[in-house]
Amino acid sequence: MINTLTDQINSIVEGTVALLPALGVAAVILVITWIVAKFGNSITHKLTGKTDLKPSLRNLAEVSVRLGIWIAGTLLAAMVVFPNFSPAGVIAGLGIGAVAIGFAFQDFFENFLSGVMIMLRDNMQVGDVIKADGIYGKVQFISLRETHIRAFSGELHVVPNSMLFKNPVEVETAEDERRFEVIVGVSYDTDLDEADKVIRAAVEKVDLVNTDKPIQVLADTFNSSSVDFRVRWWASAYRPEAVINRDKVIRSIKRSLDDAGIEIPFPYVTHTFKEKVPLKEAE
Template sequence: MNLLETLLDQLNGMADQAVRMLPSLAIAVVILIATSIVAKFTVNIANILIGKTELRPSLRTLIETLVRLGVWLLGLMIAAIIIFPDLTPASLVAGLGIGAVAIGFAFQDIFENFLAGVLIMVREKMRIGDVIECEGIIGKVEHITLRETHVRKLSGEVTVVPNSILFKNPVEIFTDKEQRRHDVVIGVSYDTDLDQAAEVIRKAVTDLEEVDTEKGIDIFAQEFNSSSVDFLVRWWSGSTPRAGWESKDKVVRAIKRGLDEAGIEIPFPYITHTFKERVPLGESPGESA
């Protein structure tokens, strides 16, 4: 009987406490409703202010999320203090700090990618549509989120790259500018007049529409190869991989055609074969006739 009475007393005490907390709970619900309204209003104001800038869409989404999160954290803190009067803003902040540290250790990789995503969006060097290369991944950037970046490979597949990889490793951006320099090596025979060959190559490349002649065309006699003297030909054209391949195709065809018309030979590499003399059994190589 004593156990039953104790249990009933505890239940009655909990019921009385719940009844006394009803006004506080009602106020907390009103505060949460007001927080929802204020969050929407604040986000709309942020959208109006952001609309006057040229921020990328992913960065705008990040700002909206942070504004909404900040308003909701403030509203939840006020509601918690009303429901539990013993709580103070200092104790709540301290509790949030300890909780954040614990969550940070538990989800270290997630937060690392999140912070890397924020920094990638802020620095604005890598844009949607850029063709990049990082850690052997080459493709076009299609989407940047807070945790990962979607890179469409040149062969069509999509690679989901964690933002921490793009932030901690060197990233080569091919399309940072509208044009970049391309090059090809061409060899001519040793009996060729190198000045004439260079002039033929320059004229062939200059006549192409895909080549930006204003930035100059470089033709350097590079080295003495096994069967040819090699020229390094460099020119400026479109920065995308497709534009580079198309311009190189045009350049190679034009150089080949120009050298053929000038009677300049593009030699094959010398191939050395070693033949072994067949010797009958019992004879040395010098004894066979």
Template sequence: MNDPIDESLNAIDILIRQLLSMWEQAIALLPSLFIATIVLIVTWIIARFASRIADNLTDKTNMRASLQELVETMVRLAIWIVGLMATLTILLPGLTPASLIAGLGFGAVAIGFAFQDIFENFMAGVLIMIREKMRIGDYIICEGVEGIVESIALRETHVRRNTKELTIIPNSILFKNPVKILTDQDKRRHEIIAGVAYDTDLEVAREVILKAVQSVEQVDKDERIDVFACEFNASSVDFKIRWWSGSKPRAMHESRDSVIRSIKRALNQAGIEIPFPYVTQTFKEPIPVTFSEPVSFAGKE
């Protein structure tokens, strides 16, 4: 029968030998750990200087700000990938770059399923930065959000609303949905509706409206100004007036304000009525009217 004391001594001896073995392995790993730390520090320094060099080089070109940020990010990412692979190879000598890449390939499938939304936004951010449209400073409307694009990152885009609120939009939404860019050009067309009374000479009214729009400073005189009679409305004949002005929302509001005031002033001076809605009631039979007291329609003396 085994002695319990001997068994306890054997277990302690095995534990001590395992701890000593682990200590020796840790001591043996210290040089590799030191070298790996140096490699990480060097990688950080190189990535930082490479980012500055890339920034200086892209500043000398006509490259868009979003594309410059993409180039800098890709340079840093490439350097860090190489540095981390070198660090793992130092810490695990049996790990070769080929086996590491193969392992990353299998792991990427699992990671891709787990972080599908993150990678979708990442790829959408890359594609948004590459394409020419939607630059920083553009005024956009997408999925009920409108405002000025402040920054475009790899995963999200920051849009500043007119109320100074900041909206963070995942890049996949901007990439998969229609985006209206109001400031893609310096100018865009604006339009309003103006109505005149039915007894108005439409040719005269058209000339009055056209001259009123042409007199507005914010209206671009190099572009065509349109004044079209477009509809027989309930109480008026409506004109559709179109002109070109600045594309920013502020410029749109200013030009609309000036055009409307100029048209109103010109129609008043020409004696042309801008009618209120008229309602005419008709009845098949006369409606009897009764008075509780005698009414005299004659004027008082």
């Protein structure tokens, strides 16, 4: 038994010694691969920097170049160490284990492919304000696996790319401007045409409002204690301008209605009281 164990150890040592030259060559290949990958990444960064590509797409291009170089270098090093090794054998092996690998890394591949598709989109990029599946904030970073969204209250949401790809996403900053809307109620004894003029003039006074686009003051609803106007205007979609703009418009409307003597009534709420009837005692 001892002789068998000794023979096995000697065989392993002899095999390792025989592989040392090949291992040395493979190590040199990997070092060269690292240098080429770094150089290729630098070239890609410079070339994409001269284009109008989104930062996320530039990152995707750099990652793809690095990954391609490393795959080629690793395969070459493996062929030096293992002469019987071939890329065709790797592909065949992947075909045999594809189902197992797919199940094991389902979430990873799903997020990876979703990240690629998100980067290829024209309508969402770093800096955009989005709403998706209850998350509202500014996109800070997009990677191949996850997206970082900073809420306006300060929290950072790290979101899997598959969630953003499979669910509807509202991009508030897809355009430089967007339409805002607010509901304004006036009392029933108000002249609606006069209220229309007052509200419209109040909105036009706000410097952040784009007066080149239509301002709409639409009588919308007969409410319980008021006639409600739906007021619409266009302004910058980017925060904090969007928040300040809405605040200024509401303040201007309230001030102008007060100056014109037009009442904004409180909602009228009716309460129904039911007489409590004592329960009959059990017989």
